[in-house]
Amino acid sequence: MEDKKSEINGHTVTGISVPAVSIKSKKMSFKDKFRVFLNRNRLVILTVSGVLVGVGLGMMVRNLNLTRAQVTYFAFPGEMLLRMLKMIIVPLVVCSLVSGAASLDTRSLGKLGGIAVSYFLVTTLIASTIGVALAFIIKPGVGAGALNTNNLGLESVTTNKETADSFLDLARNLFPSNLVAATFRSYATDYKIIRVANGTNGTLDYEKVPVGTDSEGMNILGLVMFAMIFGVALRKLGKEGEELIRFFNAFNEATMVLVSWIMWYVPVGIMFLVGSKIVEMEDVVLLVTSLGKYIFASILGHIIHGGIVLPLIYFGLTRKNPFSFLSGLITPFTTAFATCSSSATLPSMMKCVEENNGVDKRISRFILPIGATVNMDGAAIFQCIAAVFIAQLNNVELNAGQIFTILVTATASSVGAAGIPAGGIITIAIILEAIGLPTNDLSLMLAVDWIVDRTTTVVNVEGDALGAGILHHINEQEMKKLRQHGGQQEEPQLQEVKVEVEAVANLQAREETSPLITRQNPGDNSSRNTVDEKDGMESVL
Template sequence: MEKKSEINGHAVPGSASTDLMVEQQQQHLHPRGGLGGRLAGFLRRNLLVILTVSGVLVGVGLGMVVRSLGLTRAQMTYFAFPGEMLLRMLKMIILPLVVCSLVSGAASLDTRSLGKLGGVAVAYFLVTTLIASGIGVALAFIIRPGVGAGALNTNALGLESVSANKETADSFLDLARNLFPANLVAAAFRSYATDYKMVAMGNNTNGTTLYQKVPFGTETDGMNILGLVLFAMVFGVALRKLGEEGEELIRFFNAFNEATMVLVSWIMWYIPFGIMFLVGSKIVEMEDVVLLVTSLGKYIFASILGHIIHGGIVLPLIYFGFTRKNPFSFLSGLITPFTTAFATCSSSATLPSMIKCVEENNGVDKRISRFILPIGATVNMDGAAIFQCIAAVFIAQLNNAELNAGQIFTILVTATASSVGAAGIPAGGIITIAIILEAIGLPTNDLSLMLAVDWIVDRTTTVVNVEGDALGAGILHHINQQEMRKLHLQEEELEEVRVEAMANVEAEEETSPLVTRQSKILEATPEAIESVL
């Protein structure tokens, strides 16, 4: 009989790790050494969380101290090296984690439940991103961060200009092209992007050469996670359809997945040290932060307030509405991935620790978490949608452009749709703002203002992004459990009906005079049987 445990309100199958956790929880409830034993138990259970949060705090202090030393650019690079190593480790694990977890997740769920869970996931991602976009636009019109800041420009702050000349239509076509990569191996490190060249189309009547802007395809550095996610899902479903022939390959991906999670558990112990230097190096590299915050303070405030409202109120309410469980007890098990998200500014880099913590601390079914979290890290960008909408309205106010209802609707739809294709990397959302600005006909030359403070806003953005993914996994786990419970009850009812039917048949056999007479004949002597025959 398989043992069952309960973690954070979720029932999970018993395993070595969960049994250990339950034992630790029992020790916590019934401490053996009084206050000292209780404190030791608490520290042992939450050691990684404490170390990770301490890493951020120590990093801030260390950054302040080193900043006053006036390091050269080369010395700053050396100082940031341990943090860079953490990012490299986390990025190294993304490809095998995404591909293997999605293949094994899609193969372990039957096609009907896969379709239902996929539908619920898509609806959840779409609705939460639309709500996030709405919050962003509303806050931008209430706080009005760009009003009165018309004198603010990139030259005043000494910023480099950001060029973004991509057409909106081409941006969405690139999204569709990246869904179906022409080369899977190349998709592991390159994405498709449209560029333009001017082609001479002849002369006009004055003899002036006429040029036309013609789009052509190029490859840009950066993993095409969207294409890999779609391929892995479809490949997992195909393996399931093969039946016995596909079993060996499914076992291979399952084993690969488990081995990757072991690597993740090792990397997680390096996270506190790496985070300390990541945060410290960001503080050392900061330009004149006082000038930036005073100039763009209202924009930063509006963005962070939007993230607090969405992440602290809207998403927990949605989770509670579906599950009737305390969302904050669920989120309390995810402090390590949230801290990683805050330090790295990358949804993709946070994915390994998120999968591990959601499964071990919150007891979410492996099939659910490994299927939905890689998809969420790619397509669910609630935090990005908020700051992109605020940035678009901010730039409109900066240029004294009055936005009509049609343009506001365009901002909402474009932010929701284009956040799907936003790269889960630091500053990945800036290019998406360019798409929104192009869609509503605003200049993109003020984008460098966003880039100047992106390192501040991007931290809360990434935390909200990964929180949305985690709560989505929790909701799907709850729905899946309810479905399984219903099936179990139906099976029990069928079993009861079968038992009753069997009992009725037996009763009829016992009372039937014909059967009684036949049984009496069978009990008689062979001579009697012969005479009857």
């Protein structure tokens, strides 16, 4: 066995033991190669097969005309998958962010967060621009003025939330008043009408007053904020915080083991998730003929952004093949397509990014939970298209100011969009309120959301994964520069940094690499100042 540099899906990983290639391995038969391929990719093959079998199963069961109760029983295995994935979200997000924030010094954390936020904002703004441009080119709402909720037999969706209150709720949810409640509830503004005074002519005057309420749904934004701050606080404690960091590291690793077990149930769950959705479909022909241009515009926007724009950004920053990187993420993409939930896809995405693409644990476990919460490129595309669609439906000519408002509001409000199925519908209401359009046509979006939301979620999680790959590449390049400029004077420090970076290689990594834990050897009598200097070296991010 010898240590060599190894490249995993376009990412160089050092320090992995690579066995010497024997002559026999070169003479493997086609049967042996096929067997090796199946063993290496069996989970991916099973997951994709689950989708295909689910489609066929759904079409067969659809002809049986099941009752609603029977459809619920049929969907039970898929429901179990969603419950297992949601069960693991809170410990995964909290522990991975605490561990990630504690494994980087404050300067590293600030630079890492700055690059990530810039990437998320730029890609979401580009996505919003693509959505608006496609809506004006394809014009999905032109000529559909006669289309309304009654034509399709849909229930109306109403919302009376003010735009200002929507953004204030976003800020409030960043700092939850109760962490336990934040795991299953979030803050939402409601309104009540109160009598303020009698009018001068004897009539009663009423005023709409905002009132805080708790709505069902995890406040993952607040959990992310708390976990990051708590991780930084543990880092500042020094030795006193080491034991708690060890606890979160161990909890994190145990959670990833649970994820690896759940992954083997994913093909079965996906099969029934997809099948039950097909059984539940109403008159698809009527929906597609009525809203076909809207569906086409949304999916085309997702294809352009996910297939061209994001890979180009990745290639421009890393000079590596983006499709080689994405080929290792077929399982989480399939999970995203079936579940329509960025949060539910997070466990499998984290596992595949680390094991298949060799992305540093500290980066993936820090950036992916944040991305699953705030990076919603796919949602921004369909929200902008929906807003312009409803304007065209109501024969409203949008001016430059309203178009600019759509872009900014969609980019900002997508941050607060819940990473759950149909989570972006309420966000569209915020955009409509901001440009003064009626919200009574939202039910049209909800009718086809189960179609559009699948490609939306795939693009959302693709943006998160490529962001983690870009940050990993930037970190590697900067560390190379550090080694080159270090010279002979800092060689001992650089050697320790190299050893630690090699320990982070994620192909077969078994330990969490918090610098507070791994760097201080029993025989190390160096001063605290020396440790602080090394902390600054371990990651230029």
